[in-house]
Each structure stands twice: as structure tokens, then as C-alpha cells.
Amino acid sequence: MRSEIEAYLKEIQATKIEEFKNKAEEVELFRIKYLGKKGAISALFDQFKTLPGDQKKETGALLNQLKNAAIAKLEEFKSFVEENATAKADADLSLPADFSSVGGRHVLSVVMNEIIDIFGRLGFTVAESGEIEDDWHLFSALNFPPDHPARDMQDTFFVEKDNGSSDVALRTHTSSVQVRVMEHSTPPIRIIAPGRVFRNEAISARAHCIFHQVEALYVDKKVTFADLKQTLLYFAKEMFGEETQIRLRPSYFPFTEPSAEMDISCNICHGEGCNICKGTGWLEILGCGMVDPNVLDACGIDSKKFSGFALGMGVERMAMLKYQIRDLRLYFENDIRFLQQFSNIV
Ligand code: DAH
Numbered sequence: 231m232r233s234e235i236e237a238y239l240k241e242i243q244a245t246k247i248e249e250f251k252n253k254a255e256e257v258e259l260f261r262i263k264y265l266g267k268k269g270a271i272s273a274l275f276d277q278f279k280t281l282p283g284d285q286k287k288e289t290g291a292l293l294n295q296l297k298n299a300a301i302a303k304l305e306e307f308k309s310f311v312e313e314n315a316t317a318k319a320d321a322d323l324s325l326p327a328d329f330s331s332v333g334g335r336h337v338l339s340v341v342m343n344e345i346i347d348i349f350g351r352l353g354f355t356v357a358e359s360g361e362i363e364d365d366w367h368l369f370s371a372l373n374f375p376p377d378h379p380a381r382d383m384q385d386t387f388f389v390e391k392d393n394g395s396s397d398v399a400l401r402t403h404t405s406s407v408q409v410r411v412m413e414h415s416t417p418p419i420r421i422i423a424p425g426r427v428f429r430n431e432a433i434s435a436r437a438h439c440i441f442h443q444v445e446a447l448y449v450d451k452k453v454t455f456a457d458l459k460q461t462l463l464y465f466a467k468e469m470f471g472e473e474t475q476i477r478l479r480p481s482y483f484p485f486t487e488p489s490a491e492m493d494i495s496c497n498i499c500h501g502e503g504c505n506i507c508k509g510t511g512w513l514e515i516l517g518c519g520m521v522d523p524n525v526l527d528a529c530g531i532d533s534k535k536f537s538g539f540a541l542g543m544g545v546e547r548m549a550m551l552k553y554q555i556r557d558l559r560l561y562f563e564n565d566i567r568f569l570q571q572f573s574n575i576v
Contacts, residue, residue: 232288238271253314257304334575342424361428362399372485442545455539521538
């Protein structure tokens with residue numbers, strides 16, 4: 231029994247509170263282990279009772295020594311824990327907080343939100359639909375002729391069905407959202423559709439197979455080209471500054487008639503000619519036009535009663551022009567040095 235007591239004594243003396251991880255909890259465990267009702271010392275006292283009388287004196291003294299050592303150690307531990315707790319409570323609460331850095335928005339989100347905001351002020355609300363679309367919503371309802379190049383494998387990622395046929399594709403433009411909205415609503419319709427689009431392009435500084443577009447659509451009675459022009463001018467000035475001018479060039483899109491492309495005055499050289507505007511003083515910004523009556527009819531809207539305008543723009547291009555970003559690949563590389571430049575823009 232003596233050797234057992236001595237071993238415990240050594241063990242207790244060697245126990246150091248600094249080694250406890252969860253201090254208060256481990257001090258209590260220490261108490262239970264040695265001084266608890268069913269603890270080691272209590273068990274030794276039970277054993278002590280059975281000792282022959284001649285051994286009791288010496289062993290009793292040693293056992294008391296062990297008990298006192300355990301109590302002293304426990305007191306020492308307890309005051310350590312208490313002191314630490316008060317030290318914590320005494321912490322200087324007026325110290326400035328430790329500012330952990332918060333993330334910033336991706337520049338594409340910033341620009342997309344800004345576009346949504348500007349159109350929101352004109353009463354446009356956000357509409358969304360899926361990134362996987364069928365031929366009808368991507369092309370047919372939008373008046374694409376059957377042999378239009380956009381339907382070609384070279385431009386479009388088709389999703390093959392189990393039976394090998396493929397009239398389902400990753401959407402090549404957000405104009406498909408127009409169709410989905412018109413099919414399910416009656417004018418007046420005023421929506422803006424931001425989203426991701428996919429095209430089968432080799433990745434370079436000027437092209438990518440994934441990018442983002444924002445589409446806008448307004449359908450009502452007596453919507454005219456003048457409404458479109460005014461909307462475009464408002465958008466351009468809000469987005470690129472009050473001094474911005476716009477110009478419209480005739481163009482062709484299957485889903486609009488007449489169609490146009492809009493340029494803005496170059497906000498980098500202010501019309502003098504630079505390498506961004508290729509010396510012209512103008513920057514190409516978006517496609518637009520009056521919704522082709524065929525499209526309205528295909529979507530169940532009476533083209534004799536209603537008219538509308540639509541426009542579509544690339545978000546990457548907007549961001550490039552606004553922040554003079556030269557390479558499309560930067561948007562997707564997640565290089566923190568690039569992203570951080572925009573982290574303070576909300
Ligand atoms: N969908 C066209 C594209 O991806 C962009 C576009 C042009 C949308 C003219 C329109 C529009 O709504 O009227 O290139």
C-alpha cells in the first residue's frame with residue numbers, strides 16, 4: 231500500500247495546470263479522481279481500515295500526507311482558474327476591435343448589380359430562367375431561321391439526350407428569358423434578365439466560353455423606337471457618366487426589327503481616338519431593337535395590339551470599359567491581386 235500511496239503522491243506533485251487544455255473542467259476531473267467519494271484517496275482509506283494495527287501508524291501518516299497534498303494542489307488549481315477568469319473580465323473593453331478583412335464582390339457582380347439598379351429605377355424587375363434551354367426558347371421562338379449559324383455546333387454547346395438527339399443546349403444568350411416571360415405574362419412587361427451564357431469559343435483575351443449577359447424587354451401598347459432610344463440614353467449616362475453620348479447603327483438580329491447596335495462616346499479618350507476605341511472615338515456597347523412581331527406572336531402576345539423593345543449586353547464588356555480591364559480571362563482566374571482592386575466597390 232505504501233508504494234501505491236507514494237506513486238499517487240508523485241503523480242499529484244507532477245501535475246501542472248499549464249498542461250490542462252480546458253482548465254476549469256480538468257481541475258474538476260482532478261478533484262474527482264483523487265478527492266471524490268469514489269476517488270483514489272477514499273479507496274485507500276477503505277483499504278487502510280483493513281491493515282494490521284502495527285502498520286497503521288506509518289501508513290496513516292503517509293496517507294494523510296497524500297490527502298493534504300491533493301487538497302493543496304486542488305486549491306492551487308482553483309485559484310489559478312479564478313485569477314484567469316478575473317483577468318479576462320478585466321480586459322480593456324475600449325480597445326478597438328480587430329478588423330478581420332471581409333471579402334469584396336466580384337467585379338462582374340458589381341457591374342451586373344449596377345445595371346440592374348439603373349433599369350430598376352425605370353421600373354424593370356429581374357427575371358431569371360435556367361441555363362439549359364431547348365431549341366424553342368433559344369432560337370425558334372426568337373425567329374431564328376432553321377439554318378442560322380447560331381444553331382450550329384460551332385457556336386452552341388448542345389446537351390445530348392439519351393436517344394442521341396440534341397435540341398437542348400446551354401443557353402447562348404439571355405434572350406431566351408424574354409420568351410419564357412412573355413409566354414407566361416400579359417403586357418405591360420418590363421423585365422431585366424441577368425445571367426450566365428455559354429458559347430463554343432476558344433478562350434483568349436477577347437473571347438471566353440462562359441460569360442454574362444443582361445437582357446431587357448419592354449412590351450406594352452404603343453411602345454416605340456423613341457422609348458428605346460430614351461431608355462438607352464438614360465442607361466448610358468447613368469452607367470458611364472452624364473457627358474456620355476450614344477449613337478445607333480443599323481444592325482440585324484432575328485428577334486428584332488428594326489435592329490440596332492449602340493455605341494457610346496469613348497470615355498477613355500473622350501472622342502479623340504485611342505487604342506481602346508481603335509481611334510474611332512466610339513465604343514460598341516449593346517444590341518437592341520423593336521421586338522419582331524413574329525416573336526410576340528410566337529409567345530402568345532398579340533402583335534397587332536402590343537409592341538416592345540429589347541436589348542442585350544455583355545457584362546464582361548461593360549466591366550472592361552468601365553474599369554479598363556484588358557483581358558477577359560482575368561474574370562475567371564480568381565487571382566486575388568486582380569479581385570482586390572474592386573473589393574471596396576459595393
Ligand atoms: N442576344 C443577343 C446576343 O447574344 C444580344 C441582343 C441583341 C439581345 C439585340 C437583344 C437585342 O434583346 O434586341 O448577341
